[in-house]
Amino acid sequence: MTDHDHCSTTPDHLCMPTDARKRARHRLSIARGHLESIVKMLDDKDVYCVDVLRQIRAVQGALSGASDVVLRGHLEAHVATAAERGDAAEMVDELMEALKYR
Amino acid sequence: MTDHDHCSTTPDHLCMPTDARKRARHRLSIARGHLESIVKMLDDKDVYCVDVLRQIRAVQGALSGASDVVLRGHLEAHVATAAERGDAAEMVDELMEALKYR
Amino acid sequence: MTDHDHCSTTPDHLCMPTDARKRARHRLSIARGHLESIVKMLDDKDVYCVDVLRQIRAVQGALSGASDVVLRGHLEAHVATAAERGDAAEMVDELMEALKYR
Amino acid sequence: MTDHDHCSTTPDHLCMPTDARKRARHRLSIARGHLESIVKMLDDKDVYCVDVLRQIRAVQGALSGASDVVLRGHLEAHVATAAERGDAAEMVDELMEALKYR
Numbered sequence: 001m002t003d004h005d006h007c008s009t010t011p012d013h014l015c016m017p018t019d020a021r022k023r024a025r026h027r028l029s030i031a032r033g034h035l036e037s038i039v040k041m042l043d044d045k046d047v048y049c050v051d052v053l054r055q056i057r058a059v060q061g062a063l064s065g066a067s068d069v070v071l072r073g074h075l076e077a078h079v080a081t082a083a084e085r086g087d088a089a090e091m092v093d094e095l096m097e098a099l100k101y102r
Numbered sequence: 103m104t105d106h107d108h109c110s111t112t113p114d115h116l117c118m119p120t121d122a123r124k125r126a127r128h129r130l131s132i133a134r135g136h137l138e139s140i141v142k143m144l145d146d147k148d149v150y151c152v153d154v155l156r157q158i159r160a161v162q163g164a165l166s167g168a169s170d171v172v173l174r175g176h177l178e179a180h181v182a183t184a185a186e187r188g189d190a191a192e193m194v195d196e197l198m199e200a201l202k203y204r
Numbered sequence: 205m206t207d208h209d210h211c212s213t214t215p216d217h218l219c220m221p222t223d224a225r226k227r228a229r230h231r232l233s234i235a236r237g238h239l240e241s242i243v244k245m246l247d248d249k250d251v252y253c254v255d256v257l258r259q260i261r262a263v264q265g266a267l268s269g270a271s272d273v274v275l276r277g278h279l280e281a282h283v284a285t286a287a288e289r290g291d292a293a294e295m296v297d298e299l300m301e302a303l304k305y306r
Numbered sequence: 307m308t309d310h311d312h313c314s315t316t317p318d319h320l321c322m323p324t325d326a327r328k329r330a331r332h333r334l335s336i337a338r339g340h341l342e343s344i345v346k347m348l349d350d351k352d353v354y355c356v357d358v359l360r361q362i363r364a365v366q367g368a369l370s371g372a373s374d375v376v377l378r379g380h381l382e383a384h385v386a387t388a389a390e391r392g393d394a395a396e397m398v399d400e401l402m403e404a405l406k407y408r
Contacts, residue, residue, distance in 0.1 A: 007147045016144075016151045024154065025144035032137045039134060042118075042127035045109045049118045049176035052126065053200045056169045060162060067158045072402050074151035079385050080394035088386035096378050098155045174300050181283050182292035190284035198276050211351045220348075220355045228358065229348035236345060239338045246322075246331035249313045253322045253380035256330065257404045260373045264366060271362045278355035302359045 020073025027066040034059050122175025129168040136161050224277025231270040238263050326379025333372040340365050 007015035016024075038055045041047050079095060082088040109117035118126075140157045143149050181197060184190040211219035220228075242259045245251050283299060286292040313321035322330075344361045347353050385401060388394040 013148070014150060015147060016149050016154065018147070020151070021144055021147075021149065025141055028137060028141050028144065028158075032134060032141060035130060035134045035137060039127055039130050042123055042130065045117060045120070045123070046115070047118050047123065048116060049122075049172050049180065050196055050200050052118065052172050053169060053176070056130075056165055056172070057200070060165050060169075063158055063162050063165070067155060067162075068402065070151050070154050070158070071405075072398060074155070075385065075398045075401065076394060078151065079381065080388040080398060082386040083390050088382060092378060092381045092386060094152055095381065096374065098152050098159070099377075100374075170300065170304075173303075174296060177283065177296045177299065178292060181279065182286040182296060184284040186287050190280060194276060194279045194284060197279065198272065201275075202272075217352070218354060219351060220353050220358065222351070224355070225348055225351070225353065229345055232341060232345050232348065232362075236338060236341045239334060239341060243331055243334050243338060246327050246334065249321060249324070249327070250319070251322050251327065252320060253326070253376050253384065254400055254404050256322065256376050257373060257380070260334075260369055260376070261404070264369050264373075267362055267366050267369070271359060271366075274355050274358050274362070278359070282355065298356055302356050302363070 014078045016070070017073040017077045020069055020077075024066045024069045024073075027062060027069065031059050031062040031066065034062065116180045118172070119175040119179045122171055122179075126168045126171045126175075129164060129171065133161050133164040133168065136164065218282045220274070221277040221281045224273055224281075228270045228273045228277075231266060231273065235263050235266040235270065238266065320384045322376070323379045323383045326375055326383075330372050330375045330379075333368060333375065337365050337368040337372065340368065 007018075034055070038052065038059065041052060041055065074095070079091050082091040109120075136157070140154065140161065143154060143157065176197070181193055184193040211222075238259070242256065242263065245256060245259065278299070283295055286295040313324075340361070344358065344365065347358065347361065380401070385397055388397040
């Protein structure tokens with residue numbers, strides 16, 4: 001798989017697909033900038049609670065979006081192929097644990 | 103209220119309580135650092151999807167915590183006093199809108 | 205308040221506004237019917253997982269809607285008037301606890 | 307697979323694993339009883355908003371638990387085997403859609 005060209009995927013370790021990695025990085029990078037701007041907002045004594053709640057909500061939405069990019073890449077590259085590799089039980093346990101409280 | 107000493111709260115504008123503002127700023131500042139470290143994780147071709155999902159989840163938890171600090175301050179300083187000020191209907195509409203999809 | 209005409213609201217107990225109570229009851233009643241139909245779906249050996257996931261999601265959305273009706277009534281009738289009654293601290297603690305993991 | 311003995315799984319249709327189906331049915335059946343009791347609670351004019359919010363929250367938790375049972379069964383029986391069947395892209399699209407707003 002060209003996705004994994006430069007990645008040291010081994011029987012013990014699966015690498016994130018390059019495309020998902022780059023897109024998630026880009027989204028998280030934007031969310032970080034947004035979060036930075038909320039921290040600055042909070043230096044202002046006049047800031048209003050509900051404006052802060054809305055901005056935090058927006059960043060949470062952006063993180064969910066980034067999380068979906070990673071999840072989709074994981075399902076395609078690693079979960080859908082688990083029966084072929086023979087590690088379906090472990091992959092599903094691990095994913096269910098990571099999705100908890102989602 | 104000493105909380106509002108330096109804040110230009112007017113009949114048209116309510117300021118965030120100082121204590122909630124400082125605590126929320128502190129928490130968001132830590133979350134931003136955590137998010138920064140996830141962006142760096144994603145530069146590594148060997149990063150594993152589920153590790154990234156877990157880290158994003160942790161930041162989402164931190165944002166929820168910061169959001170709760172802001173919400174509590176808002177309920178105490180502005181919503182609980184709304185009937186006294188005479189703007190209960192507006193305050194509740196605004197808050198319900200901000201809590202949507204929470 | 206006419207809302208509370210027949211309710212034994214006392215200094216120790218606050219009653220739910222009648223309108224919110226009736227609307228929440230109506231919505232939950234519909235959600236219960238929907239949930240009943242999902243239980244029946246699951247008697248069918250041919251049922252497909254994703255169809256069940258979608259139906260459960262729909263009921264969860266209906267419960268969130270009912271919860272919002274109750275929350276709005278509570279904010280209007282009990283939280284916005286808390287400073288007047290002198291129990292703001294308790295009301296906010298109680299609400300924050302109930303909103304946890306929302 | 308013995309799980310599918312009596313299920314008409316065909317190339318066009320995948321059936322829910324029997325065990326997941328029975329366990330999900332059991333959980334949803336309990337949640338329906340709980341929801342029924344909340345509807346009855348709301349016939350009482352003296353009911354308190356926060357008690358209703360807590361009960362709705364409990365049912366939502368039960369629905370999430372049932373949803374996790376279905377999701378785990380789906381991942382094991384249908385997603386982990388998708389590459390073998392050759393429908394990974396469709397399976398992942400469908401699942402991402404169903405998990406939206408989760």
